[in-house]
Amino acid sequence: MVAQRIEGKQISDEIRSELIHKTAELAKQGVVPGLAVVLVGEDRASQVYVASKAKACEQLGFYSEVHRLEASTTQEQLLALIDKLNNQSNIHGILVQLPLPSHIEEKAVIDAIDVKKDVDGFHPISVGNLVIGDDSLLPCTPAGVIELIKRSGNTIAGKHAVVIGRSNIVGKPVSMLLLREHATVTICHSRTANMEAIAQTADILVVAIGKPQAIGASFVKPGAIVIDVGINRLEDGKLVGDVDYEDVLDTAGFITPVPGGVGPMTITMLLANTLKAAEQANR
Numbered sequence: 001m002v003a004q005r006i007e008g009k010q011i012s013d014e015i016r017s018e019l020i021h022k023t024a025e026l027a028k029q030g031v032v033p034g035l036a037v038v039l040v041g042e043d044r045a046s047q048v049y050v051a052s053k054a055k056a057c058e059q060l061g062f063y064s065e066v067h068r069l070e071a072s073t074t075q076e077q078l079l080a081l082i083d084k085l086n087n088q089s090n091i092h093g094i095l096v097q098l099p100l101p102s103h104i105e106e107k108a109v110i111d112a113i114d115v116k117k118d119v120d121g122f123h124p125i126s127v128g129n130l131v132i133g134d135d136s137l138l139p140c141t142p143a144g145v146i147e148l149i150k151r152s153g154n155t156i157a158g159k160h161a162v163v164i165g166r167s168n169i170v171g172k173p174v175s176m177l178l179l180r181e182h183a184t185v186t187i188c189h190s191r192t193a194n195m196e197a198i199a200q201t202a203d204i205l206v207v208a209i210g211k212p213q214a215i216g217a218s219f220v221k222p223g224a225i226v227i228d229v230g231i232n233r234l235e236d237g238k239l240v241g242d243v244d245y246e247d248v249l250d251t252a253g254f255i256t257p258v259p260g261g262v263g264p265m266t267i268t269m270l271l272a273n274t275l276k277a278a279e280q281a282n283r
């Protein structure tokens with residue numbers, strides 16, 4: 001049987017139309033969600049991400065401001081900007097694009113963001129709330145993974161979810177979210193023994209390792225839901241995931257393509273977080 005494609009673009013559009021509706025409701029109370037995006041340096045990929053975040057805000061009727069700072073910006077200057085944004089009432093979400101230049105300590109910057117405006121969900125208090133199960137702003141890509149599974153008609157409770165990858169940005173938080181959704185969760189990583197055998201027992205397989213097409217059909221249980229978080233550019237310019245899509249297609253029950261799977265969800269969940277932060281600030 002050929003796996004059903006989980007259409008990230010379509011699900012993302014569906015969520016965005018819900019957000020437009022909620023934004024209009026909030027506008028009646030005189031509140032416009034506001035997002036500040038901070039970019040330090042000239043990283044090409046980051047410039048593209050930042051531009052698409054600003055454009056997405058515009059499409060939903062959000063206020064946004066982009067702060068493009070020179071690569072030579074000091075940590076003190078960046079922290080001063082964050083302090084200003086923390087105190088700016090028309091800004092509900094602050095996102096500092098990563099990676100930062102090496103002379104700036106990432107942790108000091110993330111820690112400085114007001115947790116109520118932490119739309120990336122990277123602040124230690126946000127991470128703690130995620131683990132405890134308290135209401136908080138959830139990291140965007142992991143939250144998008146959960147939406148893709150649910151909105152493609154699948155349930156999570158009681159399933160065995162195997163997450164390959166243990167990064168702070170994806171592997172760890174997506175594992176916690178799956179646990180919150182009552183899955184039985186196994187986390188695999190570069191030192192895991194018998195990874196293939198473990199992956200074969202997964203009803204839900206989430207892959208986030210940053211290795212092009214590393215996971216083939218031998219890792220997949222027939223009928224499994226396969227979520228590919230990887231985005232890798234091959235030498236010929238082609239974009240591929242961490243999963244070998246063509247190889248897995250006849251084994252999986254559901255699969256996300258790359259591009260067009262998890263990718264479109266990340267910015268959508270950022271918008272959802274910004275709206276949520278604006279709603280909470282208005283209470």
Ligand code: GUN
Nearest residue numbers: 095096097098099120140
């Ligand atoms: N760089 C690549 N992805 C992300 C992300 O989700 N958030 C931030 N802040 N920087 C990134």
